[in-house]
Amino acid sequence: MPGILETTLLLSVPLLLAAAGELVLERSGSLQIGMEGTMLTGAFVAFAIVHAGKSPGAGLWGAVAAGLLSGALFALFAIVLRADPILTGTAWNLLAAGSTAFGYELIAGKTGAVLELPSLPVVVMGLPWAGLAAFAFPVILHIFFSRTRPGLVLGAAGETPMAVRAQGYSVAGVRSLASLFSGALSGAGGAVLTLSISHTFVEGLTAGRGFLALGIVVFARWRPLALLPATLLVAGATALQYRLQAGGSTQIPYAVFIALPSLLSLAALAVATSRRGAPKALGTPAP
Amino acid sequence: MKRLFTGWSWIPWLTYGAAAGLSVALVLIAGGSPAASARALIESSVLSAPALGESLSRLTGILFSALAAVLAFRGGVLNIGIEGQFLMGGIAAAAIGPMTGLGAASMPLALLASALAGALACLPAAWLSESRGVPPVLSTILLNLVFAAAVTWAVRGPLRDPAGDYPQSRPIPDEQAISTMVPGTRITPAPFLALAAAAGLAVFLWKTSPGLKLRAAGDSPLAAKSAGLSDVKIRTWVFLGSGGLAGLGGGLEVLSVTRRLYDPFATGTGYSGIAAALLGATDPLGAILSSFFLAALGAGSRAMEREAGVPAAIATIIPALAVLAVLTHRAWRERGQ
Numbered sequence: 001m002p003g004i005l006e007t008t009l010l011l012s013v014p015l016l017l018a019a020a021g022e023l024v025l026e027r028s029g030s031l032q033i034g035m036e037g038t039m040l041t042g043a044f045v046a047f048a049i050v051h052a053g054k055s056p057g058a059g060l061w062g063a064v065a066a067g068l069l070s071g072a073l074f075a076l077f078a079i080v081l082r083a084d085p086i087l088t089g090t091a092w093n094l095l096a097a098g099s100t101a102f103g104y105e106l107i108a109g110k111t112g113a114v115l116e117l118p119s120l121p122v123v124v125m126g127l128p129w130a131g132l133a134a135f136a137f138p139v140i141l142h143i144f145f146s147r148t149r150p151g152l153v154l155g156a157a158g159e160t161p162m163a164v165r166a167q168g169y170s171v172a173g174v175r176s177l178a179s180l181f182s183g184a185l186s187g188a189g190g191a192v193l194t195l196s197i198s199h200t201f202v203e204g205l206t207a208g209r210g211f212l213a214l215g216i217v218v219f220a221r222w223r224p225l226a227l228l229p230a231t232l233l234v235a236g237a238t239a240l241q242y243r244l245q246a247g248g249s250t251q252i253p254y255a256v257f258i259a260l261p262s263l264l265s266l267a268a269l270a271v272a273t274s275r276r277g278a279p280k281a282l283g284t285p286a287p
Numbered sequence: 288m289k290r291l292f293t294g295w296s297w298i299p300w301l302t303y304g305a306a307a308g309l310s311v312a313l314v315l316i317a318g319g320s321p322a323a324s325a326r327a328l329i330e331s332s333v334l335s336a337p338a339l340g341e342s343l344s345r346l347t348g349i350l351f352s353a354l355a356a357v358l359a360f361r362g363g364v365l366n367i368g369i370e371g372q373f374l375m376g377g378i379a380a381a382a383i384g385p386m387t388g389l390g391a392a393s394m395p396l397a398l399l400a401s402a403l404a405g406a407l408a409c410l411p412a413a414w415l416s417e418s419r420g421v422p423p424v425l426s427t428i429l430l431n432l433v434f435a436a437a438v439t440w441a442v443r444g445p446l447r448d449p450a451g452d453y454p455q456s457r458p459i460p461d462e463q464a465i466s467t468m469v470p471g472t473r474i475t476p477a478p479f480l481a482l483a484a485a486a487g488l489a490v491f492l493w494k495t496s497p498g499l500k501l502r503a504a505g506d507s508p509l510a511a512k513s514a515g516l517s518d519v520k521i522r523t524w525v526f527l528g529s530g531g532l533a534g535l536g537g538g539l540e541v542l543s544v545t546r547r548l549y550d551p552f553a554t555g556t557g558y559s560g561i562a563a564a565l566l567g568a569t570d571p572l573g574a575i576l577s578s579f580f581l582a583a584l585g586a587g588s589r590a591m592e593r594e595a596g597v598p599a600a601i602a603t604i605i606p607a608l609a610v611l612a613v614l615t616h617r618a619w620r621e622r623g624q
Contacts, residue, residue, distance in 0.1 A: 083615055084617075091565075094555070094559070098600045101598065102600040262430070269419060
């Protein structure tokens with residue numbers, strides 16, 4: 001049984017990838033609550049590809065492609081056509097839940113047997129290279145937002161979209177690119193979940209992780225570097241829960257650990273005296 | 288060319304066509320015959336008393352969730368937490384019977400408690416929204432996870448049935464439950480209560496002065512405020528009312544359908560309710576039709592899977608596609624204004 005540190009790091013990967021993607025999208029001013037669906041889609045596509053005999057690496061890239069497509073769909077509906085982003089995300093979660101269950105049944109039948117999949121190769125500390133990349137993203141994004149011109153434009157699209165438009169940029173274009181990025185990362189997060197954590201796919205595999213990633217972004221107050229401690233705390237609580245459960249300890253009900261990440265995010269929201277940190281134009285249509 | 292894009296537009300109808308086309312394509316991909324699938328679907332959802340009972344038993348939870356969404360959206364509150372409020376209602380209903388030991392008298396009490404639990408489940412989000420400026424979308428989604436964990440805890444802790452091996456609550460005894468009215472079917476009074484609630488909500492929204500104020504506050508909060516209405520008060524009441532309806536749905540689900548609380552419980556009913564509200568044009572009477580459509584789809588999809596080999600999950604896909612079409616339609620209409 002791997003140590004609690006390794007488990008924590010591994011469980012952090014899907015959350016970190018999805019949260020990093022969502023952070024970029026929210027900083028650009030859009031809000032996708034359908035990451036749960038995108039992660040689930042990535043998880044399923046990775047399963048389908050590896051189950052068909054391709055390598056786990058191919059499964060991961062397939063999930064990234066599926067995530068890109070999901071991001072493009074969200075951009076089309078919520079950013080270009082200006083449908084309500086929250087309701088689009090809700091519909092997307094339903095669509096992904098239904099489609100992946102549908103696809104899984106076509107592939108695996110109704111046997112109920114668990115189809116074990118080969119894992120992504122481990123590089124270090126029990127992590128695949130996608131896992132290492134996940135830990136690099138907060139740092140890369142910090143530099144992106146604070147030191148690069150595209151990063152500044154993207155951040156401005158979420159704070160003062162009119163000014164960005166006046167500069168001659170298309171706010172919808174910026175947000176659509178952010179949506180593609182966010183989709184790709186969420187898809188990759190789902191693939192890691194299938195290939196390195198659960199080693200199989202089941203209906204509803206993500207079990208709320210996409211929603212948790214949304215909470216982590218809030219908990220981190222939309223700051224890329226803060227994603228690291230926020231995610232490690234959430235993943236650490238989950239790893240501790242696994243350990244206590246395996247040890248048969250019933251001192252602390254395990255529901256407490258399930259609720260802990262959301263409670264932490266809610267507490268972070270309650271303690272902050274204002275929406276400081278949240279992009280000012282979050283969830284508003286592109287001018 | 289310009290005339291094509293103004294006035295009556297064909298673009299939205301393209302999206303409905305695409306949604307329908309995709310649904311048929313899925314049936315074909317699964318190797319099913321569309322005609323046989325449709326027949327199985329209709330036969331096992333409406334064409335016999337037991338089939339209708341199955342559809343109606345699914346209607347209760349979806350319609351109450353849809354009404355919760357209609358009330359919230361009309362009042363300008365994006366309550367995405369219906370799922371969690373529904374669960375809290377379920378917990379309350381499963382707890383009251385065994386706790387009070389009142390026998391048959393505990394049933395109305397359980398319903399009252401479930402509505403109250405659903406309303407209370409909104410309080411953190413309402414408070415965060417009004418005093419901390421936190422968008423209800425974020426807080427209600429997080430609360431959904433918290434309340435799902437509450438179910439996990441309840442069925443393993445205080446509500447656990449000591450008799451069984453599974454973590455689930457004690458069964459609701461017959462005299463405390465809402466039982467069938469037609470022997471041999473699952474037709475209970477519960478779905479009719481949901482229909483009555485829909486009618487009541489329609490009257491409230493369209494025919495009463497508080498309903499008018501609520502819609503005004505939802506349509507344009509600033510205008511309502513300058514007209515002297517307290518938008519905070521209205522939004523808080525809308526939140527509580529919406530949660531109460533969702534909670535009542537969860538309570539009725541326990542008392543009339545499942546007779547127990549287990550984990551996970553009725554996953555996705557709250558989200559289906561949001562879909563039904565949108566498909567029903569955010570109108571209580573429209574929500575009756577769309578909720579029944581979703582419920583019948585859910586009931587018939589099992590038979591479709593058995594007889595035509597089409598996975599039952601298509602019952603989740605079709606409403607989702609339809610909602611995307613409706614959202615596109617709405618966005619297109621607003622763009623024209």
